[in-house]
Amino acid sequence: MIERPIIALDFPSKDEIKSFLNKFPQGESLFVKVGMEIFYQEGPAIVHWLKEAGHDIFLDLKLHDIPNTVEHSMAGLARLGVSITTVQAAGGVEMMQRAKQGLKTGTTAGEEVPKVIAVTQLTSTSQEQMQEEQLVQASLEESVLHYAKIAQQADLDGVVSSAWEAQKIHDATTQDFMCLTPGIRPEGSEVGDQKRVVTPGKARAIGSNAIVVGRPITLAADPYKVYQNIKKDWKETTK
Numbered sequence: 098m099i100e101r102p103i104i105a106l107d108f109p110s111k112d113e114i115k116s117f118l119n120k121f122p123q124g125e126s127l128f129v130k131v132g133m134e135i136f137y138q139e140g141p142a143i144v145h146w147l148k149e150a151g152h153d154i155f156l157d158l159k160l161h162d163i164p165n166t167v168e169h170s171m172a173g174l175a176r177l178g179v180s181i182t183t184v185q186a187a188g189g190v191e192m193m194q195r196a197k198q199g200l201k202t203g204t205t206a207g208e209e210v211p212k213v214i215a216v217t218q219l220t221s222t223s224q225e226q227m228q229e230e231q232l233v234q235a236s237l238e239e240s241v242l243h244y245a246k247i248a249q250q251a252d253l254d255g256v257v258s259s260a261w262e263a264q265k266i267h268d269a270t271t272q273d274f275m276c277l278t279p280g281i282r283p284e285g286s287e288v289g290d291q292k293r294v295v296t297p298g299k300a301r302a303i304g305s306n307a308i309v310v311g312r313p314i315t316l317a318a319d320p321y322k323v324y325q326n327i328k329k330d331w332k333e334t335t336k
């Protein structure tokens with residue numbers, strides 16, 4: 098269980114991240130998500146900078162390529178000392194196995210190998226869209242559960258899904274298989290482009306092991322207050 102909500106740092110520049118983090122108490126260690134938006138601008142330096150400031154990093158680059166490319170890319174990412182990385186489950190079992198191998202190869206001796214989890218169906222995807230655009234005939238839930246099973250078969254540490262699927266994922270895999278869930282919205286907040294949203298407390302109750310929250314915190318007038326409320330709802334709900 099990751100007790101701190103993971104904050105998605107979806108900003109276009111380091112300066113904007115800096116002013117956002119200045120709204121938190123000095124010395125507060127956060128679990129932050131570095132995604133494509135900031136990584137493609139600032140590169141590995143942003144990871145080093147956040148780590149030096151005492152934060153834990155979920156590096157979410159959703160790798161999806163041929164197994165050889167993914168393995169060697171993951172070896173490079175492991176050298177950054179992040180806690181969690183992602184691949185797309187649609188890349189297949191061999192690609193996922195090689196992602197894990199790359200992380201093991203790239204991790205410095207004595208350091209912990211970063212976890213790697215697979216994105217199943219994005220929380221912005223509806224069943225209708227999946228069936229029409231991906232030409233997948235299964236239900237959205239069947240697709241997510243299938244991806245979870247093949248991710249476990251590939252020896253990954255877990256999956257990214259909507260919290261709605263968390264309990265069923267644990268039933269289809271094992272209780273210790275991580276279910277990290279974005280698409281989190283506190284009661285009454287803007288849904289935006291997300292489709293399958295859940296409140297922090299409900300996510301915990303359904304079996305989520307970690308939540309990722311972006312805009313409800315990053316766009317708030319008082320991000321720290323919203324963060325604390327989300328953390329409270331998430332931590333105080335029991336399964």
Ligand SMILES: O=C(O)c1cc(=O)[nH]c(=O)n1[C@@H]1O[C@H](COP(=O)(O)O)[C@@H](O)[C@H]1O
Binds near residue numbers: 219220259
């Ligand atoms: O892999 C992810 O983190 C991810 C997977 C997914 O299915 N849905 C999803 O929203 N995300 C990420 O989670 C974050 C959600 O941001 P907000 O919608 O602003 O809370 C974004 O950084 C997305 O890239």
